[in-house]
Amino acid sequence: MRKTPLAKTPLYALMILMALVSLIPFYMLLFTALTPSSISLADSRLLLRHFEWGNLAAAWRESKLGGAMTNSSILMGGSVLLSVLVSAGAGYVFARVNTWYNRILFNVLLFSMMIPGVINTVPLYSLMKAIHGINTHWAMILLLATGFIPQSVFLYANFIRGLSREIEESAVIDGCTLFEAFWRISFPLLLPITSTLIILNAIAAWNNYAQSVFFLQSQELQTVPLAISRFVQTYGADYTKMASAALIGMLPAVIIYFVFQRFFVKGISAGAVKG
Template identity: 55%
Template sequence: MARLAAWLKYAVAALISLISVFPFYVLLYLALSSPSRAIANGIAWLPDFRFRNFADAWNVSHIGMAMANSAIITGCSLLLIVALASSAGYSIARFAGKFNAAVLNTLLVSMMIPAIIITVPLYSLMKSIHGINTHWAMILLMAANAMPLSVFLYTSFIKLLPREVEESAVMDGCTYFSAFWRVTFHFLRPVTAAVVILSGLSIWNNYAQAVFFLQKSEMHTFPLAVAMFFQKYGAQWNLMAAAAAIGLAPAVLAFLAFQQYFIKGITAGAVKG
């Protein structure tokens, strides 16, 4: 009976894995197939490995420029998120008080508000500060969107660290600010990895707000380039899949680079808040 239960667990795990991997299989199948070859036209489970699709998609969709825009927005946003959210999380975790508790509760409540609801007032604000079609405004917006969850994760993780970590540095003459950056921050690599992956993927794949605030073609990010490619050239599924695969590659590589810290950071953030 115990062996049967174990086999059932493995079977369920395998089924979930297959369901999760299947969309990526379809994406790569289409990206490596000729226009006339598709799953719907027969029982062909292997593509004809047309690698030329990637070069064609790169040249036709101008995805290189779009990925550069996405890299600038994502990279700068993550620098802001890590610097500000870690500092805020440290202040909330180490200096308990009604004000800090109110700040944390406000951030948690703001996480429940769908971003699409505030698009109209955000557009008015962006227009008034001349932020439409600019990198800096999109960077600030993406950082603000990711800040509540990031602060929560940092706060939860720092609460698990012993106070002696920075108190010894303070006794040696450091301020709490310098003690945090010189000592405590080095222990935050797991939660920083979690913040970078969660926020980075969200920013890199953001479409709902980028479509409003980045209207010029030269300012388009990766999701906008793929969408415009489909609208402009029709249902060239193989080229669109190739473009999507190119754009997903940096996200996959980033996850593989940070995965050893990711689970630890997420778990610690969920244990104690």
């Protein structure tokens, strides 16, 4: 029996409530960022009568956020591009070539997803130092992309298993190599899962702090999280400017999400259950 709109009212109310609750952290961030310096955060109310927009300019200037956003953009773009290209090809091989050693390698990738990346910091530091990768963009891009690849390969492989082989076989019969058939025929069909991975990996790269704080020690190479951490001092923190810097720093990630969001749910659900 089809439910009437009135019967769905509790469901809509619950969804609205969940949306409002999820917006609370963003409201508190905006509230903290625009609180005038003359008002203590402990004494302020939930609604401000005056917004101090100058906090945003001060945070931008003092944290050198412009340079930090440029560095984060380089790391994000390079790592996302590299991880997508490598993972798409690897996922295709795992999905189409069913051999015992491919199955073993695929399971090894799945196992590596369970290992927290932070526990590899010490050996990674030794490796980065050995290859002269400390304070370099290229080494940090390789490091981030390597961390993204296991999950990306898993989602690509499961998504590709749901695609028909016939179009690839037809392309091979017409004279394409298997490599050409994948990149020209199959890869354009992977737009939903590719968009999903761009969102996931781009946001992870943009927000990366654990590796950046170890491997990007030069102030000229600092990323957005490192720039925000400049407002944390030994005997306290400037929460107003920290929130202002965070508010500005989150905008690129939000833009990326809205650009690719219409493919996000479709891609993540298909890549998780197909196969």
